[in-house]
Amino acid sequence: MKLLSVSNVGKSFGGVRANDSVSFDLDEGELLALIGPNGAGKSTLFNMINGQLRADAGSILFRGQELIGLKPREIWALGVGRTFQVAQPFNSMTAIQNVQVALMSRDRRIFNFWRRGTDYGHDEAMELLGRVSLEDQWNKPCSHMAYGDVKRLELAVALVHKPRLLLMDEPTAGMAPHERNELMALTKRLVVENRLSVLFTEHSMDVIFAYSDRVVVLARGRLIAEGTPAEMRVDPKVQEVYLGAGNTFAESLG
Numbered sequence: 001m002k003l004l005s006v007s008n009v010g011k012s013f014g015g016v017r018a019n020d021s022v023s024f025d026l027d028e029g030e031l032l033a034l035i036g037p038n039g040a041g042k043s044t045l046f047n048m049i050n051g052q053l054r055a056d057a058g059s060i061l062f063r064g065q066e067l068i069g070l071k072p073r074e075i076w077a078l079g080v081g082r083t084f085q086v087a088q089p090f091n092s093m094t095a096i097q098n099v100q101v102a103l104m105s106r107d108r109r110i111f112n113f114w115r116r117g118t119d120y121g122h123d124e125a126m127e128l129l130g131r132v133s134l135e136d137q138w139n140k141p142c143s144h145m146a147y148g149d150v151k152r153l154e155l156a157v158a159l160v161h162k163p164r165l166l167l168m169d170e171p172t173a174g175m176a177p178h179e180r181n182e183l184m185a186l187t188k189r190l191v192v193e194n195r196l197s198v199l200f201t202e203h204s205m206d207v208i209f210a211y212s213d214r215v216v217v218l219a220r221g222r223l224i225a226e227g228t229p230a231e232m233r234v235d236p237k238v239q240e241v242y243l244g245a246g247n248t249f250a251e252s253l254g
Helices: 042-050 072-078 095-106 122-131 147-158 177-194 205-211 229-234 236-245 248-253
Strands: 002-013 016-027 031-035 057-062 080-083 165-169 197-201 214-219 222-227
Touching: 002 042, 002 197, 016 042, 016 057, 016 197, 016 214, 031 042, 031 177, 031 205, 042 072, 042 080, 042 165, 042 197, 072 080, 080 147, 095 122, 095 147, 122 147, 147 177, 177 197, 177 205, 205 229, 214 229, 214 236, 222 229, 222 236, 229 236
Parallel strands: 016 222, 031 197, 031 214, 080 165, 165 197
Antiparallel strands: 002 016, 002 057, 214 222
């Protein structure tokens, strides 16, 4: 079943076409990578799916419902979560307190936080921390956590409202190779266990080849190729784009 359908989506900023008639589908339980050189239009497309930008043309259907025109909070309530390239937890709070704040926001209890907020949703928060293997760090301030653990905490926060679709913007940015593999292996496990679907952008081709089910490739705002990681590795259009970009993608594609 198609969970997300992006059809002929376009977005311009002045005379610049950031996205030009982009179309693709995302299946339930699929981990789909969205890649492209810098300036390809990946972030613009992400922000339109998330409701932070409004598309000029086309349609974005989530479980059959049009997302264009909805606010980010409304899209979130439908079951679309998001993580960001730079994790932004409450550094002065502990891991469990960060999850509890997210639970309060979900339940619209945020203004009661300072009234015994540390008791709110304790068991559910611990269960979420356990799902990302952070239960042993529940009481550690985020400022004292390793960056890879902070990214896993961000994932736990994103899972608070039980999303069906998770948008992950460069989830492994700034991480060491072993941290990248641990985070993406965890994400893959959550996809399988929860029939969660993931659309993610990524610059590390080792992550793309190891963990994605399919790949969508953008260049200059247009979709130029899509298929399995193995197919994208040998696709002449993809090779041309990345060889011309002169970045580490070209080395990984070779």
